[in-house]
Amino acid sequence: MNTREQLLALNDELRRLKSEGRRTVSISESSLDELRAVLADAPEIAEEPAARTAVRENEEITTFVPTSVAAPAAKPAAVKTKPALSPRADIALPQGDKATQWQALRELVLNDPVCRERVYKGKQVVFGVGNLDASIMFVGEAPGADEEDLGEPFVGRAGQLLNRMIKAMGLDRSQVYIGNILNWRPELGVRNADGSQTGNRPPTAEEMVYCLPFIRAQIAIVRPKVLVALGKTAVDGLLGAERFKSMGAARGSWHDYADTPLRATYHPSYLLRQEGLVSASAKKIKRDAWEDLLAVMERAELPISDKQRNYFL
Numbered sequence: 001m002n003t004r005e006q007l008l009a010l011n012d013e014l015r016r017l018k019s020e021g022r023r024t025v026s027i028s029e030s031s032l033d034e035l036r037a038v039l040a041d042a043p044e045i046a047e048e049p050a051a052r053t054a055v056r057e058n059e060e061i062t063t064f065v066p067t068s069v070a071a072p073a074a075k076p077a078a079v080k081t082k083p084a085l086s087p088r089a090d091i092a093l094p095q096g097d098k099a100t101q102w103q104a105l106r107e108l109v110l111n112d113p114v115c116r117e118r119v120y121k122g123k124q125v126v127f128g129v130g131n132l133d134a135s136i137m138f139v140g141e142a143p144g145a146d147e148e149d150l151g152e153p154f155v156g157r158a159g160q161l162l163n164r165m166i167k168a169m170g171l172d173r174s175q176v177y178i179g180n181i182l183n184w185r186p187e188l189g190v191r192n193a194d195g196s197q198t199g200n201r202p203p204t205a206e207e208m209v210y211c212l213p214f215i216r217a218q219i220a221i222v223r224p225k226v227l228v229a230l231g232k233t234a235v236d237g238l239l240g241a242e243r244f245k246s247m248g249a250a251r252g253s254w255h256d257y258a259d260t261p262l263r264a265t266y267h268p269s270y271l272l273r274q275e276g277l278v279s280a281s282a283k284k285i286k287r288d289a290w291e292d293l294l295a296v297m298e299r300a301e302l303p304i305s306d307k308q309r310n311y312f313l
């Protein structure tokens with residue numbers, strides 16, 4: 001989908017929600033930032049009649065509720081037909097080596113009744129993958145269309161970019177660990193006849209709170225040297241939604257997650273939306289993302305060549 005089609009799809013979805021009587025939707029700060037950036041970068045799109053409607057809808061976003069882990073939004077955007085989620089207790093891992101613990105945790109998550117109930121029929125709960133001795137662990141937001149089909153995180157377009165980022169760091173996907181804050185694809189409430197869903201939404205605070213023990217337990221098993229939070233949802237989930245107002249505020253310095261250094265960087269989907277854009281801001285975003293990864297490499301004590309230092313994503 002190109003930017004115009006994405007905007008039109010967003011517009012349609014906002015209209016649909018409005019026609020159902022919904023006056024507010026839950027939207028993360030990072031998604032808002034992305035929307036503003038798309039519109040700022042594409043004045044020709046903002047001039048289109050349909051896009052103007054989207055912009056007008058966007059103006060209403062001042063009344064939208066930012067997602068918050070610390071204080072769940074009064075009206076989370078969870079699909080109304082599903083029962084409310086209660087936070088689940090932290091997970092007690094079984095005795096044994098990393099592989100034993102990981103296997104037990106994977107079984108628990110894949111069979112978790114709440115996860116199974118939230119997954120659309122025929123689609124899959126998605127658990128983390130990778131090297132249990134990885135120095136670097138990437139944490140994303142939530143599965144998308146390809147991930148819910150294949151049951152593996154980051155296997156679609158964003159995943160292909162993540163693979164290229166990992167390669168640029170001198171590593172292979174099999175040498176790192178990759179997980180998500182959420183283990184199912186957030187439902188918009190409407191599926192196409194073939195079971196596909198047009199568009200994604202960020203997880204609600206309630207959904208994140210439910211799944212957080214799963215990613216926390218994966219971090220406890222892998223014990224990476226460095227955590228990389230991909231996008232604001234991962235930052236909010238791991239560090240608390242109240243810590244940073246935007247990705248801009250979260251990235252560029254080191255944070256601490258349970259004694260593991262954490263670096264925040266832009267989500268690959270956001271970076272994908274910069275591809276092909278020639279504006280100075282798009283270039284800066286890509287340069288900043290690579291600088292985040294250089295910092296991660298340094299912290300993980302990976303060798304860095306001159307070519308890598310001068311590389312641009």
Ligand code: URA
Nearest residue numbers: 140141142143153154
């Ligand atoms: N985006 C994510 O945050 N996670 C995935 O697994 C895929 C896309």
